[in-house]
Amino acid sequence: MILKHSKQRDAIKSFLMTRKDHPTADVVYTNVREEFPNISLGTVYRNLTLLSEIGEISRIRVGDGIDHFDADISLHYHFVCTHCGSVLDLNMESLSHINEIAGAGFDGKISGHVTYFYGTCPKCTSQELLS
Template sequence: MSNLKYSRQRKAIVDFLESRTDHPTADIVYINMRKEFPKISLGTVYRNLSLLVEIGEAIKVPCSDGAEHFDGCTLKHYHFQCNRCGAVLDLNITDMDSIQDLNKIANVNFGGNIEGNSIFFYGKCPKCAKELKR
């Protein structure tokens, strides 16, 4: 964890994010951190989440529900949000080269220098799609 002074609370937040695939909000992180640290404040959770994003140990995932969700997986990947239940999921895209070609396509008439992209996919998650078929 970077060159920061060790913090048990920060380490617990990192461990929590890394154990999840549902991209919790700061409120969800706070509720879960209170189980281990009953006196932790919501402000402390927000500050630690912001710091973890700043130093690259977490990703902030802005979603259409207006809430910021957090992801402990910092490897390049894309996200999906269900229009029905609001779930935020990682997508397992095996052909990342095709997605990266979008940078080249977007850069053709841009005049600047596109260095990356952030793509969000929307629709129905597997659970909701299955429920709608019933």
């Protein structure tokens, strides 16, 4: 399948690059519609999937049942606020050593891990102090 250029795909990628949070497909749809009022939700999904398959963006699953997307494909971990649901980046060292810990007592082959952290985000923590 030869990839053809598309304005819609460019717009989706560009929008994602402007965001430091990790929008869902629906948020992408809502925002890209400002530039392309007729864009279809299917086009957004298809391109998000395509872009993540070719490694230009990454798909993040944090257990809320909704896929989030991130234009930052560098290795990093995520934090999910259990109060407001926001997804933030964590600036921390790689945890690749845990693959060896997991593999020690396991007969199969471990090729990676998925980790995210949860708790109260800075914004919600400061609001707790007020109440």
